[in-house]
Structures are given as structure tokens and as C-alpha cells.
Amino acid sequence: MTLSDPAPSTRVGTTGTGPIRIGTRGSALALAQTGSVGRALTARSGVPVELVPISTEGDRSKESLASLGGTGVFASALRDALLAGQCDAIVHSLKDLPTAPHPGLVIAAIPRREDARDALCARDGLTLDTLPEGSRVGTGSPRRQAQLRALRPDLEVVDIRGNIDTRLGRVGVDLDAVILAAAGLTRLGRLGAITEYLGISGWPTAPGQGALAIEVRAGDEKLVAGLDHRPTRVVVEAERHVLALLEAGCAAPIGANALIEEGMLFLSARVYKIDGSESLTSSHALYVSDVTKPSLDVASRVARELLDDGAATLAPLGGAL
Numbered sequence: 001m002t003l004s005d006p007a008p009s010t011r012v013g014t015t016g017t018g019p020i021r022i023g024t025r026g027s028a029l030a031l032a033q034t035g036s037v038g039r040a041l042t043a044r045s046g047v048p049v050e051l052v053p054i055s056t057e058g059d060r061s062k063e064s065l066a067s068l069g070g071t072g073v074f075a076s077a078l079r080d081a082l083l084a085g086q087c088d089a090i091v092h093s094l095k096d097l098p099t100a101p102h103p104g105l106v107i108a109a110i111p112r113r114e115d116a117r118d119a120l121c122a123r124d125g126l127t128l129d130t131l132p133e134g135s136r137v138g139t140g141s142p143r144r145q146a147q148l149r150a151l152r153p154d155l156e157v158v159d160i161r162g163n164i165d166t167r168l169g170r171v172g173v174d175l176d177a178v179i180l181a182a183a184g185l186t187r188l189g190r191l192g193a194i195t196e197y198l199g200i201s202g203w204p205t206a207p208g209q210g211a212l213a214i215e216v217r218a219g220d221e222k223l224v225a226g227l228d229h230r231p232t233r234v235v236v237e238a239e240r241h242v243l244a245l246l247e248a249g250c251a252a253p254i255g256a257n258a259l260i261e262e263g264m265l266f267l268s269a270r271v272y273k274i275d276g277s278e279s280l281t282s283s284h285a286l287y288v289s290d291v292t293k294p295s296l297d298v299a300s301r302v303a304r305e306l307l308d309d310g311a312a313t314l315a316p317l318g319g320a321l
């Protein structure tokens with residue numbers, strides 16, 4: 001062994017001789033996401049990829065996410081497996097990932113983002129405007145519940161959970177509609193279920209929605225760094241900084257969406273009162289080239305304005321819901 005040899009490791013991925021092992025949850029969405037990351041990795045580097053299934057408390061339990069401790073229930077079992085050397089990389093839906101970095105782990109790649117919008121999947125082609133009074137609309141997300149109540153206080157909001165196919169299976173059975181992320185529906189090939197795309201300005205979505213995060217042990221960044229899409233990273237970091245600065249969790253009733261256009265980073269965030277009766281919005285933009293940390297700078301302005309306007313008293317921001 002020469003001085004330049006890497007330290008011995010339980011992992012084979014970086015030696016170039018074995019496959020890169022990607023840990024994944026067993027849900028259809030997780031498998032679709034890891035599968036696409038695996039194919040992209042192999043296409044770039046020619047390195048074979050192996051998927052390692054890992055079951056999480058969030059998958060096993062029928063309890064509500066709140067009772068499981070809220071944020072990060074899906075992430076932590078994957079991270080344990082990564083730290084234990086059972087796999088070399090893990091793939092998260094960025095919106096489900098707590099904003100605090102995990103010691104010893106690094107988000108080495110954020111690939112190009114999918115559609116960040118939410119979508120209504122209703123029976124009989126119905127839309128948010130045409131759903132009859134009293135229609136039952138399912139969503140487990142406090143943000144989506146507040147948004148529904150704000151726009152259609154006459155609807156019955158039904159608290160549901162379960163995977164995407166389970167939710168879609170209830171439309172036309174015991175629910176009139178569900179609200180889901182367009183990105184997840186795209187990845188599962190279920191765009192046909194969408195009856196209305198909800199526009200971002202009237203229906204802002206979760207920070208990081210539609211983006212994936214590929215996490216590795218610190219030092220292993222090179223394994224996946226080629227999949228990083230810089231503009232996506234800048235916008236999703238701006239969105240997530242708002243959450244972090246408001247000390248809010250991923251289940252807080254907050255929408256935040258950023259985009260880069262003609263060299264400017266635009267960020268808008270909205271905090272909802274949980275019953276939908278009130279909301280606060282703040283939007284700022286700056287030239288990306290004017291500052292060294294555009295994401296943090298624009299997020300600071302938005303977060304400070306929201307806090308000054310009383311966001312912390314409007315909504316339960318932090319903790320496990």
C-alpha cells in the first residue's frame with residue numbers, strides 16, 4: 001500500500017472495482033428516484049450501481065408522522081445504513097430532509113430539479129374551482145391543508161397518509177381528490193391522474209420540492225459530484241435557508257420557491273395560519289453575481305421580513321409539527 005492509497009474501508013465503491021451501492025427505501029417513489037440516480041451515475045462514469053433496500057420506521061409505522069417525531073423519520077434509517085458502511089450513497093427527496101447538516105455526511109449532489117408544483121388529482125376531471133361544495137380532499141401536509149382552507153373553506157379536508165398509489169386509489173372511492181407533488185407523479189409515470197396543476201404564485205410549495213439530494217460519507221463526494229446541478233442547488237438552498245432561519249421543520253405550513261432568471265435569484269415565501277384564514281408573504285430578489293452567498297442573503301431578507309411581520313405567532317413553525 002502506498003501513501004496515496006485510500007484508507008481501507010468496508011465500501012468498495014471508490015476503489016473502482018465494485019459497484020456503487022445506493023441505499024433506498026422500498027416505496028415505489030424511492031425506488032424510482034434511486035433507480036434514476038443509479039442510471040445517471042452509470043451513464044456518466046460507467047460504474048455499475050447496486051440498490052440496497054433499507055426499511056425505515058416511517059415506512060413500517062401506521063402512526064401519523066407527527067407521532068413518530070415529525071421531520072427526518074425517513075432520512076435517519078438511511079443515514080444509519082450509510083454511516084455503518086452498508087451502502088455508499090443514499091437518495092432523499094430534498095423536501096423531506098431536515099435542514100441541519102448531519103455530522104459526517106455530505107449532500108454531494110443535487111441533480112436538476114423536477115417540476116416544483118403541487119397538483120390536484122380529482123375525480124371526473126374536476127379542478128379546485130369546480131369541486132362541488134363539501135367535496136372531500138385528502139392531504140396530510142399542514143401546508144396543503146392550510147392552502148385548501150384558504151382557497152376553498154367549504155371543502156372537507158381529510159388528513160391522509162400512505163404512498164402515492166394508495167392515495168390516488170382513494171380518489172373516486174372515499175375521496176373526491178388528493179393533492180400531490182407533480183414531481184412524484186412524474187417519477188411514477190402517473191401524470192395522467194392530474195386534473196389541475198396548481199400555480200406556484202397562488203400555491204407555493206415545500207422548500208426543495210421536486211429536487212433530490214444524494215448524500216455520502218464526508219470524503220466520498222467524488223462518487224456522485226458529477227450529478228450536481230449548480231442552479232438547482234442555489235435555488236433549493238435559498239428555499240431551505242428560509243426554513244432554517246425561521247427555525248421551522250419540513251412539516252411547517254410554509255411554502256417557499258426560488259428561481260434564477262437572467263442572473264437574478266428570486267425567492268418568495270408564504271407562511272399560513274393552519275386554518276387558512278391568514279397568511280404572510282415575503283419576496284426578494286438579488287443579482288447572483290453581486291454577493292458571495294446569494295442563497296443565504298436572499299433567504300435572510302425574506303425570513304427577517306416574515307419574522308418582523310409576525311410569522312412566528314401566525315403558525316406553529318418548529319418542532320415535530
Ligand SMILES: NCc1[nH]cc(CCC(=O)O)c1CC(=O)O
Pocket residue numbers: 093094095096179180181182183184185208209210211212
Ligand atoms: N412527503 C412525501 C413526499 N416526499 C417527496 C414527494 C414527492 C417528490 C418531491 O416532492 O420531490 C412526496 C409526495 C408528495 O408530497 O406528493
